[in-house]
Amino acid sequence: MTKADIVNEIAEKTGIEKVAVQASVEAFMKSVKNSLAKGDNVYLRGFGSFIVKRRAEKTGRNISKNTTVIIPAHNVPAFKPAKTFVDKVKKNVKAV
Secondary structure, three states: OOHHHHHHHHHHHHOOOHHHHHHHHHHHHHHHHHHHHOOOOEEEOOOEEEEEEEEOOEEEEEOOOOEEEEEOOEEEEEEEEOHHHHHHHHHHOOOO
């Protein structure tokens, strides 16, 4: 499902114009990005949490030059689904 699919589905279910729905979806995503960029987590009860995880410094390898590279510590965004979200997916998605 793409962002366009989400906008279309919300517009059909609510009767709101697609332009307004798209602006709302864009504003939501911008708010989440800005919060994570500031180091604040976003908690959506019943859905999940957008969190910032800290990755420790580690040593990597550049295979083409056969050298070691220090990868500095950094932050990465992550999503942790709520228990009800996980349970619903487990219950409804068939194993492939």
